[in-house]
Amino acid sequence: MAHYRASESRREQFRRYLEKAGVLDSLTSVLVALYEENDKPSNALELSGPAPAEVEKLRLEMVGLQQQYESLLEENKGLKNRLLQYESAQEEAATP
Structure with missing residues (x-):
């Protein structure tokens, strides 16, 4: 059980790091753009910039x-x- 909590703590630290660096906002904006796109590209990475x-x-x-x-x-x-x-x-x- 202690191993499970340690990995959760590391996961939470990493999530906070991504949020602080703005990565989550960037990912969200790309995913929203893909969702709102009527003609979805064959390669979703084309929306990344x-x-x-x-x-x-x-x-x-x-x-x-x-x-x-x-x-x-x-x-x-x-x-x-x-x-x-x-x-x-x-x-x-x-x-x-």
Whole structure:
């Protein structure tokens, strides 16, 4: 009987660990999505998310887009400064 209680205790500890790590929530959301799916896929694991290769591809694309965004911000800043210089020069020329 003591062996039975020890395994129950370990099982409960493991269950708490999974719950704390968010594994149970993830499993529940995948199972709910599968349950609510009208056309169930032949492979239920397809609902678990994108493949690691796809994730890496998207991460690299995001890094490239972030760099492009920062470059465009710098270009925009420079163009605004140039515009302000031209507007200032025109105002000075227009003032008698």
